[in-house]
Amino acid sequence: MANIKDIARLSGYSVATVSRYINKNGYVSAKAAQAIQRVVENTDYVPNTIARDLSTGQTKTIGVVVPFLEYSYFSQLLASIAKAAFNAGYSVIALKSNYDSELERQYLEQLHQKKYDGLIFTSHTLSLKTMLLYTKYGPIVCCRNLGDVPIASTYAVRNKTYLEVFDLVKKENFQRVAITLNRAYGFSPTTRATIDCYEQVFHQKPKSEYIVTGILGFTDGYHAAEHYLSLPEPPDFIFANGDNIAAGIYQCYRDHHQPVPAMIGQEDEVASRLMNISTIDHHYEEVGENAVNLVISKKIEHIPVASELILRTGQTI
Incomplete structure (x- = not known):
């Protein structure tokens, strides 16, 4: 399998130029880009995303802690988070917790290990005091009102x-x-x-x-x-x-x-x-989008989202 040095040798351009083109992080002339792309296609080159993640310090992945998916609020909130993350160039991993505080702690340890760029807790049982200890390892966002606790949050005002x-x-x-x-x-x-x-x-x-x-x-x-x-x-x-x-x-x-x-x-x-x-x-779409933005921006903010009562005719009040 070809590597970046092979691409440089076959294209006639330096490793630095090839790296800038592949990682889209600097100027590359149109002529160089065409030559490098031609070699990439001919060699069926696949970028080493793991190495790239290590070099940038980012996984482009957000972990979303969900108690369970049977409850539609959580499944729909997860879907809205995934949509917002995808639009921002991130992937999402659903981390089922069953309201098990030990599992929640393990996910925080995985944040410490840099497996995710941030964690979103749609709900949790673990204490906020414990969560605060892990905020130094990456952004943590909770989908409930935390008051003055210095952990990012966004939530429906019910x-x-x-x-x-x-x-x-x-x-x-x-x-x-x-x-x-x-x-x-x-x-x-x-x-x-x-x-x-x-x-x-x-x-x-x-x-x-x-x-x-x-x-x-x-x-x-x-x-x-x-x-x-x-x-x-x-x-x-x-x-x-x-x-x-x-x-x-x-x-x-x-x-x-x-x-x-x-x-x-x-x-x-x-x-x-x-x-x-x-x-x-409860406008979970807005809550999900806010949560993703808070992870990416790493801001410690509390963002409320207004709920809306919808009255319909039929078998209702």
């Missing part, structure tokens, strides 16, 4: 739209409000925001029988609806933590020939558009 939802629920006089959630209150900022906003509007905690956690997708939503239907007084309103989850709830009620209660989902997915389910758009 409280305003959550309050809008519960204010509307109260105004419409719904009495039995159910909420599906990913994780329990003590482990999830999103869950805390949901429950806290409910309490702020209703001045009491939601009833425990109407709260179901561990809900990630359509099937989980279906099972949550089976639970609700088994109650002596099923809910008359359901705030689902995803549109696919709301779709699972909807389908369960239909399969059991029961009237579908008013619902609002989240993430503005295709399911809510097809089924006319109201939703909240």
Whole structure:
């Protein structure tokens, strides 16, 4: 296999000139470029990207820590990060964590080992104190509100739209409000925001029988609806933590020939558009693009992204 010295010898130009042409990092005349390109094609030369990465100190790769992909918010946020990274000339590696703090620490060690140019945590359980120790090895970005912690972050602002939802629920006089959630209150900022906003509007905690956690997708939503239907007084309103989850709830009620209660989902997915389910758009595309830009720029900034309540007609509030 030809190397850069072979290309220089066969083209008649110096190794330095060939290197500038191949790495696109300096001036090369049109005549030299044509001669070098001709040799590259004739020898089927492939640049040694590993060596080039070592010389530049960059891998052009961003690691994205994702708890799991079953939950549509994470899968869509990962997709938006990958799109923004690709447009910027970077690759993305999805690093599944299952909310395992030891796995998250291993990914930070890989950042230390220069396997990535930066890490984006879509969610995490590892302490911010531990993360701070690794910021000297490369940019770290979290997709949640970190307050004054000096780690870059970008996140959806949820409280305003959550309050809008519960204010509307109260105004419409719904009495039995159910909420599906990913994780329990003590482990999830999103869950805390949901429950806290409910309490702020209703001045009491939601009833425990109407709260179901561990809900990630359509099937989980279906099972949550089976639970609700088994109650002596099923809910008359359901705030689902995803549109696919709301779709699972909807389908369960239909399969059991029961009237579908008013619902609002989240993430503005295709399911809510097809089924006319109201939703909240957290604009994960913007969050993902911000996260990539923060990695590339290495800036320590906190960038909020406003959420948007979308009310639709049909089986909704």
